Each structure stands twice: as structure tokens, then as C-alpha cells.
Amino acid sequence: MKIEQKHLEDLALGSVFLATGGGGDPYVPRLIAEQAIKQFGAVEVIQPSELGDDAYVVAIGAVGAPTVSLELLPSVEDAANTLAAFEKHVGRTVDAVASFEIGGGNSLIPIVAAAGRGLAVIDGDGMGRALPEAQMMSYAIAGVKPTPSVAYDYAGNVATFSTNSTEVYERHIRSLAMAAGGMITAAEHPMTGRQLKDSIIPGTLSFSIKLGQTLRENRGLATEMLAPLQALFNDSIYGECRLIFTGKVIDKATRIVGGYDIGEATIESFDNNDLPLTVSIKNEYLLARKGEKVVATVPDLIVIVDYETSTPINAERLRYGQRVAVFAVGCPQFYRSEKALKAVSPRCFGFDLDYVALEDIK
Amino acid sequence: MRIGIDVGGTHTDAVIMQGDNVLASTKALTSADVISGITNALDVILNDSGISQNEIETVMIGTTQFTNAIIERRELAQVAAVRIGLPSGNGMPPMLDWPQDLKDALDSEYYMLHGGYLYDGWSLADIDQQEISNMINSMLKSGVKNIAIASAFSPINSAPEEQVANEIRKAIPDAKITLSHSFGRLGLMERENAAILNTTLLPFADKVVSSFLGALKKRDLHCPVYISQNDGTLMSADFVRSYPALTFASGPTNSLRGAYKLTGLKDAIVVDIGGTTSDIGVLQNGFPRESNVIIKVGGVRTNFRMPDILAIGLGGGSIVSDDGTAIGPHSVGHKLVTEALVFGGNTLTTSDILVASGGANIGDKTKVAHISPQTIRQAKKTLHSMLDNNIDMMKPGGKSMPVILVGGGAILVTEGLEAASDIHRPEHAGVANAIGAAIAQIGGEAEQMVSYRTLPREEAIKQVTKDAMQRAIDAGAAADTLRTVDIEETPVPYMDESSTCIRVKVIGELAALPTNTSERIQESTL
Numbered sequence: 001m002k003i004e005q006k007h008l009e010d011l012a013l014g015s016v017f018l019a020t021g022g023g024g025d026p027y028v029p030r031l032i033a034e035q036a037i038k039q040f041g042a043v044e045v046i047q048p049s050e051l052g053d054d055a056y057v058v059a060i061g062a063v064g065a066p067t068v069s070l071e072l073l074p075s076v077e078d079a080a081n082t083l084a085a086f087e088k089h090v091g092r093t094v095d096a097v098a099s100f101e102i103g104g105g106n107s108l109i110p111i112v113a114a115a116g117r118g119l120a121v122i123d124g125d126g127m128g129r130a131l132p133e134a135q136m137m138s139y140a141i142a143g144v145k146p147t148p149s150v151a152y153d154y155a156g157n158v159a160t161f162s163t164n165s166t167e168v169y170e171r172h173i174r175s176l177a178m179a180a181g182g183m184i185t186a187a188e189h190p191m192t193g194r195q196l197k198d199s200i201i202p203g204t205l206s207f208s209i210k211l212g213q214t215l216r217e218n219r220g221l222a223t224e225m226l227a228p229l230q231a232l233f234n235d236s237i238y239g240e241c242r243l244i245f246t247g248k249v250i251d252k253a254t255r256i257v258g259g260y261d262i263g264e265a266t267i268e269s270f271d272n273n274d275l276p277l278t279v280s281i282k283n284e285y286l287l288a289r290k291g292e293k294v295v296a297t298v299p300d301l302i303v304i305v306d307y308e309t310s311t312p313i314n315a316e317r318l319r320y321g322q323r324v325a326v327f328a329v330g331c332p333q334f335y336r337s338e339k340a341l342k343a344v345s346p347r348c349f350g351f352d353l354d355y356v357a358l359e360d361i362k
Numbered sequence: 363m364r365i366g367i368d369v370g371g372t373h374t375d376a377v378i379m380q381g382d383n384v385l386a387s388t389k390a391l392t393s394a395d396v397i398s399g400i401t402n403a404l405d406v407i408l409n410d411s412g413i414s415q416n417e418i419e420t421v422m423i424g425t426t427q428f429t430n431a432i433i434e435r436r437e438l439a440q441v442a443a444v445r446i447g448l449p450s451g452n453g454m455p456p457m458l459d460w461p462q463d464l465k466d467a468l469d470s471e472y473y474m475l476h477g478g479y480l481y482d483g484w485s486l487a488d489i490d491q492q493e494i495s496n497m498i499n500s501m502l503k504s505g506v507k508n509i510a511i512a513s514a515f516s517p518i519n520s521a522p523e524e525q526v527a528n529e530i531r532k533a534i535p536d537a538k539i540t541l542s543h544s545f546g547r548l549g550l551m552e553r554e555n556a557a558i559l560n561t562t563l564l565p566f567a568d569k570v571v572s573s574f575l576g577a578l579k580k581r582d583l584h585c586p587v588y589i590s591q592n593d594g595t596l597m598s599a600d601f602v603r604s605y606p607a608l609t610f611a612s613g614p615t616n617s618l619r620g621a622y623k624l625t626g627l628k629d630a631i632v633v634d635i636g637g638t639t640s641d642i643g644v645l646q647n648g649f650p651r652e653s654n655v656i657i658k659v660g661g662v663r664t665n666f667r668m669p670d671i672l673a674i675g676l677g678g679g680s681i682v683s684d685d686g687t688a689i690g691p692h693s694v695g696h697k698l699v700t701e702a703l704v705f706g707g708n709t710l711t712t713s714d715i716l717v718a719s720g721g722a723n724i725g726d727k728t729k730v731a732h733i734s735p736q737t738i739r740q741a742k743k744t745l746h747s748m749l750d751n752n753i754d755m756m757k758p759g760g761k762s763m764p765v766i767l768v769g770g771g772a773i774l775v776t777e778g779l780e781a782a783s784d785i786h787r788p789e790h791a792g793v794a795n796a797i798g799a800a801i802a803q804i805g806g807e808a809e810q811m812v813s814y815r816t817l818p819r820e821e822a823i824k825q826v827t828k829d830a831m832q833r834a835i836d837a838g839a840a841a842d843t844l845r846t847v848d849i850e851e852t853p854v855p856y857m858d859e860s861s862t863c864i865r866v867k868v869i870g871e872l873a874a875l876p877t878n879t880s881e882r883i884q885e886s887t888l
Contacts, residue, residue, distance in 0.1 A: 028454065031454065031458060031459055067481070070548045071514045071515045071548055071549075071550045072480065073450050073451030073454050075451060075452035075453055076452065076454065077453065154449060154450040155487070178482075181450075181481065182482070220755065253819065253851055255853045256481055256482075306654040307654070308651075308653075308756075320846075320848055320849040320850070321848060323654060
């Protein structure tokens with residue numbers, strides 16, 4: 001398939017749902033993608049299986065605190081310049097680009113980078129959602145090294161990285177993002193076609209477009225959106241989808257700490273006959289609790305949507321007084337392995353609990 | 363005694379209220395000069411009620427003049443949009459995603475300058491004096507006087523906006539300037555859009571507010587005058603000269619609040635049928651349900667908090683297809699009185715269908731005698747199913763709800779509505795907007811920079827909320843009706859790790875108006 005103008009709206013909408021609060025608002029990246037496709041034509045999407053084992057691929061996207069992207073707007077040339085800086089750094093050209101995370105604006109940045117170069121984007125991503133840290137990417141979990149990599153900031157400064165471990169890489173690139181105003185574009189995790197096939201969460205780009213279409217065509221109350229969403233997720237790599245809460249946001253506070261948006265939101269049920277739901281945020285919605293009871297936890301997806309229209313809401317746009325619904329969706333099988341949970345279990349985020357799969361929470 | 367006036371595109375409505383009672387009401391046509399429409403309406407209600415001018419304590423005006431100007435692309439002044447934030451956002455100029463016809467109507471120009479701040483207080487880029495001089499020279503050449511300025515992170519640090527504004531004022535002393543940080547909150551594109559829309563309305567706002575005040579003076583009303591804003595609270599009339607965009611959603615807000623006042627129904631669907639559109643909104647606990655998503659005004663994304671309204675192209679002037687299967691969105695609008703068949707015109711409108719079916723007696727019904735019963739039946743069916751389908755979209759959940767019909771076009775609904783548990787057509791429904799304006803509420807806002815190190819967050823929010831409440835009470839709100847409608851926190855990391863700017867807005871019912879309310883309201887909205 002090709003990504004054309006007509007796909008961008010659904011892709012952006014679907015990707016905000018999969019972003020679980022993080023990933024940055026795709027609105028501006030979408031405007032940039034529209035311009036890129038207008039200028040360079042539709043972008044080829046290829047399945048991982050269509051890639052030769054020895055092809056050379058790099059993942060590209062933005063790293064930082066989503067709140068920052070509300071003000072520090074990306075430039076049209078950021079994605080292409082990042083890719084060019086990477087190729088210059090490694091001294092070779094890439095055959096295709098991949099996505100860090102299908103969640104939010106990072107679903108579109110690889111498309112923009114590919115458009116200018118006539119490259120293909122891979123149908124898939126490194127998370128199946130959005131997650132805050134590099135070592136949480138499926139590429140990293142499967143053993144792909146993050147470096148050599150480059151980061152490109154809003155003023156055109158380029159930094160290159162060569163680190164000993166993905167955790168150290170995350171610390172370094174995060175501190176660079178902070179120093180550069182909270183948001184940078186990075187090209188990282190260069191890999192062969194073989195490595196990509198073994199580590200990517202497949203099909204998420206086309207799935208995100210389908211999800212956006214479902215949200216658009218059924219636009220309406222979250223309670224009525226549940227059935228079409230369940231039909232879509234049950235038949236996908238995700239599985240279970242639940243509506244876990246409806247109510248009004250009575251408190252929300254996040255701060256930019258260490259290059260992440262960190263904080264909490266509290267939602268009170270409409271009829272007030274239930275305990276309020278507390279959602280912990282680190283860029284993404286990571287943990288949902290009613291009082292002490294965990295109702296959903298990372299790596300499963302927690303998604304907050306507008307109650308009346310089911311439009312997913314990014315954490316940086318969540319505000320006091322909004323009427324919302326909270327969905328939870330099971331994560332892809334990849335993230336349920338012991339190896340993956342070492343990188344993404346609730347404990348990795350400082351919560352004192354182990355992962356319990358959504359379908360096991362009664 | 364209060365007077366409520368609603369100045370719409372087609373009609374100017376006015377009411378005199380004593381507490382919750384409507385003593386007199388009228389509906390007049392909005393005049394081209396706005397003034398005579400208001401004075402005519404005032405004459406009627408003052409005569410009908412026998413109330414003398416000096417018994418009137420306040421006049422509250424709701425107006426859709428500014429929203430209509432944006433939607434209809436008229437009365438818009440030439441604008442220059444200045445964005446301070448390069449090198450970020452390069453190639454993403456202001457108004458990039460605006461409808462082309464609106465951009466053309468604004469005859470807009472834009473400038474992108476280096477400067478602004480980062481979230482942590484670092485300079486994003488140095489201001490370039492040469493860039494500013496070039497821009498000012500270009501402005502002098504084009505003669506643009508209305509300027510909107512938006513800078514990255516201006517809600518945290520507005521200095522660059524102020525600095526560039528000062529430079530422009532030095533060169534163009536009569537410039538009218540809107541700074542984006544006065545439209546609050548993070549989200550540069552939406553904040554900038556709000557500032558640009560506001561700026562293009564400034565000359566028109568001067569004209570409209572002067573007309574309002576002139577009309578009242580002409581009729582010897584010298585009491586305080588307020589204009590209602592998006593959330594149903596009041597602004598002093600003079601404040602609107604600088605911030606006309608704050609009135610954008612006051613129309614639907616007033617009609618919803620008016621519908622609540624007239625029926626006492628706290629939870630209901632309100633359908634306000636005018637000449638061109640039907641606005642469908644939802645009352646929740648007596649207040650308009652707000653939209654959670656980014657609101658577009660005239661096709662432009664903004665950051666205003668507004669009622670959740672679904673507008674459909676169905677009104678008293680909507681054009682009906684010959685077979686009755688299609689209605690709207692085109693309407694003859696205020697030309698109804700010349701273009702509709704019953705008034706001797708050549709266009710089949712919904713009003714003609716109503717007359718032909720015997721549902722109303724306006725104009726000359728012999729002029730619609732030739733319309734086939736089949737067309738009449740079909741057109742009525744089309745009209746009712748349009749409303750049904752759209753009410754269904756706005757209804758919270760599958761349960762049916764009471765529907766309140768207001769507005770001049772409410773008479774078009776002659777049958778039941780499947781989506782409604784029952785239909786209410788309150789007395790004075792035609793002037794619900796004016797009633798909504800007359801019962802407008804008092805807002806109070808407070809803002810404070812706090813450090814959570816010295817003051818725990820919950821305490822800090824309590825404190826700022828208390829200040830906001832005090833301001834609302836000082837401005838005339840009844841203390842026991844106050845509720846918090848917004849809490850906004852903007853961390854300001856460059857002051858100290860835990861510095862935060864907290865802004866709280868509360869709203870309450872009007873209790874009594876102390877004499878100095880006017881200044882107070884001015885303060886509480888600034």
C-alpha cells in the first residue's frame with residue numbers, strides 16, 4: 001500500500017488512541033506530512049517480510065516531553081535533516097525507515113522523512129503503542145543496539161551517540177533533549193532487515209489507520225464505541241478491550257521532570273457512586289487505580305477519550321472539568337514475555353507491583 | 363430590574379426581567395446600523411412594561427455579531443500575524459491550516475521572527491533587531507494596523523510578545539495589537555489563532571460596542587452595561603473593544619441558559635432554531651455541556667472553552683428542494699421577507715412549507731397554494747428526521763430526553779420528535795437568548811505564582827480558589843452558588859524547581875450588583 005493524503009487523518013486519530021496519552025499531538029506532524037506528500041507524492045509502505053535480510057534500516061522519531069511540542073513547533077525539514085545527518089554519520093544510505101512508536105506524532109515523522117527521499121516506511125513499529133524510554137522498544141528488547149545514532153534539535157545542532165548500553169543511551173539522549181528545549185528528533189537503532197523482522201511489532205501502521213477509521217465512522221459516546229473497538233482489537237495483535245471508567249477530570253497535574261512529563265490525573269465518576277480513578281502519567285498513562293485496586297497497568301494500554309465523541313485525548317491536553325471515558329487494551333504478545341517485562345513491567349516505572357494482564361483483572 | 367438584549371445577525375431581542383420573571387419581551391429586526399434595532403426593541407419593552415429607565419439597574423447584552431463576522435467572512439480587518447519562535451516551526455507559518463477564503467478575507471500577512479523562550483526559561487533564540495526593523499518597514503508599507511503577536515511559551519514568559527509590541531507601537535502609534543498570552547494556556551497554534559481572530563475583529567468591535575452604548579444612551583439608560591462571554595459570564599462593555607473574540611460562543615450559551623430558566627429543566631436537549639441554522643446543545647445540571655475537544659470557529663482551531671454545540675443547516679429560511687427531500691444548508695437568511703414564496707419571492711423555503719401545511723399564517727398563503735401535498739409531507743418528514751438524527755448524536759446515551767425548542771424557527775417543528783421523551787415550547791422561547799443574557803453569571807478569576815516547596819499543592823489551589831471566589835463575590839456573585847469551572851497549572855521551572863502559576867476560574871449566579879461592579883468585573887476578567 002501507499003500512504004496518501006486521505007490516510008493521514010485516520011492515521012493521526014488512530015495513533016493518538018494507541019499513544020495512551022503520550023507520543024505528542026500528531027496535529028502539527030500531520031500538517032507537515034500533508035506538505036511532504038503534496039511535494040513528493042505518496043509514501044510506499046512495505047511489510048517487514050518484503051525487506052531483504054541484509055537491508056539497512058533506521059528508526060526515526062521525536063524524543064522529549066510532549067508538553068514541549070505544544071509550543072516548540074517542529075520545522076518541516078527536521079525529519080529529513082535528521083535522516084541526512086544520520087547517513088552522513090554512518091557513511092551509508094538507508095533502504096527504509098521504521099517507526100519508534102506508532103503512538104502519536106511519532107507515527108508520522110518516519111513518513112515525512114521517507115517522503116523527501118523516496119524511501120519506503122515499514123508497516124510496524126517498535127512499541128505497538130507509545131512508551132517513554134528507549135530500552136522499552138521491541139528493537140532494544142530483541143538485542144538491537146541503539147547506536148550509532150544522531151539527534152537533531154530545533155536549531156539544527158547535531159549530536160552523535162555511541163553508548164555501551166540502551167539504558168545509558170536513554171539517559172544521554174534524554175539529557176540532550178532537555179538541554180535542547182525539551183524535544184529533539186533522533187535516528188537510532190540502525191538494523192538489518194533480518195534484525196527488524198525479528199523485533200518489530202508488525203502491522204501497526206495499517207492497523208492504526210483502520211483504528212482511526214473506526215473512531216471516525218462511529219464517532220459518538222464511548223459506551224457505544226466499545227463494541228466496534230472490541231471487534232477491531234479482538235481480531236488484532238492486541239486482544240482484549242475494556243471500558244474501565246467514565247467520569248469527569250477533577251484533578252490533573254504534570255511537570256516536566258528530567259525530560260518527561262510526569263504527574264497524575266484523577267477522574268471522578270459521573271454519578272459519584274464509585275471510587276475515583278487515579279491515572280499515573282510519565283508521558284503516557286501507565287497505571288489506573290480505583291483506590292488501591294489496580295484496574296489496568298503498563299504494558300497494557302490505558303487510553304483516555306472524550307466521553308461524548310470518543311476522541312482520544314493526549315495527556316498534555318487533558319484538563320480539569322473534561323468529561324472522559326477510559327479504555328484499557330491488552331498489549332501485543334511480544335510485551336508479555338519475561339524478557340520484555342524486564343524492560344516494561346510496572347516496576348520499571350517505580351510502581352511497587354508486578355504486571356497483571358488485563359484479562360486476569362476481574 | 364434588568365434588561366437583557368440579544369443582538370443576532372437577523373433579530374435583536376430584548377427582555378425586561380425582575381428576578382426570574384419576564385415583564386416584557388420583543389423581537390425586532392437587527393438594523394444595518396445595529397443602533398436603531400436596539401432602540402426599537404427598547405422602546406417596545408419599556409412601553410409594554412411601563413417601567414421607567416431609572417428603575418433599570420443593569421443591561422446585559424449577548425451578541426453573535428462577532429461570531430457571524432468570522433463565519434460570514436465580513437467586517438474583518440486586515441491583519442498581520444507575528445510569530446516569535448524561529449528557528450523552531452520553520453515552514454509552519456501562522457494560519458497554515460486556515461480556510462483559504464478566511465485568509466483572503468483578512469488580507470493577512472505574516473512575519474516569523476527569531477526569539478521566544480524554552481520551557482525552562484532559556485532563550486530559544488536571540489531577538490534580531492534587523493528582522494524587527496524589516497518587519498516594521500513592511501508593515502508601514504502595507505498600512506496594516508491590526509497586529510496579533512504570538513511567542514513560544516508566552517504563557518510562561520510573555521516578555522518577547524511585549525517587547526515586539528512596544529517596538530511596533532513606536533513606529534505605528536495607532537496600531538491595535540493583541541498578544542497571544544492574554545488567551546492563556548499552552549498550545550501555540552490555537553492560542554495564536556485566537557489572537558489573530560480577535561485582532562481582525564478589533565475595528566468592528568469598536569463600532570459595535572459604540573453602537574450598543576449609543577443606543578442605550580439614546581434611550582436614557584445610564585446604568586452599567588455588560589456583554590456576555592463564551593462561558594456565560596459577563597465582561598464590561600469596554601473590555602469587549604479589546605477582546606471581541608471572548609464573545610464567540612455566548613450565543614449558544616445564552617440560549618441554553620435561557621431555555622433552562624424558562625423550563626426549570628436541568629437536563630435536557632436544547633434546539634435553537636434560527637433563520638439559517640439549528641444549534642443543538644445539551645443542558646447538564648442547568649449548564650451548557652462543554653466541548654472537550656479543540657473548538658473550531660469559522661474553520662479555525664482555537665483554545666476557547668465553549669459549549670458543545672452541533673449546528674446544522676436548518677432554519678426558517680432554509681431552501682427546500684422541489685420534491686421536499688433536501689433542506690438547507692443554504693438559506694435566504696434575513697432576505698426571507700423578500701425571497702420566500704409567501705412574501706412574493708421565488709425561493710421555496712421551510713417557512714413556505716409551514717404556511718402551506720397550515721402550521722402558521724405569515725405572508726400570503728395563496729402564493730404557496732400550488733405546492734403538492736406530497737412535497738409538503740416529504741419536506742416535513744425531511745425536516746423532522748434531520749432534527750431527530752442530529753439530536754441522537756448529541757444525546758448522552760441511548761435514553762430519550764426532554765427537548766426544549768427555542769428560537770424564532772421553533773414553529774417549524776409541527777410533529778413529535780422520536781428522539782425526545784417530550785417536547786417543551788416555553789413561553790418567550792423566541793427570546794431565550796435575551797433571557798440567557800439577562801441571567802448571565804459572574805465569573806471570578808485569580809492567578810498566583812506559588813512554590814510547592816513552601817505551600818503544598820492542595821493548599822495552594824485552595825488559596826487561589828478562595829481568591830477567585832472573593833473576586834466573584836465582590837463583582838456581585840452569590841457566594842452559595844459559586845462553582846469552580848477551571849483550574850490551570852503552568853509549571854515555571856526557571857524560577858525554581860517547584861514554581862507553578864495557578865489560575866482558577868469560578869462562576870456564580872448574580873446576587874445583587876454593588877455600585878462599583880463595573881470596575882470589579884473589569885478587574886476580574888483581566
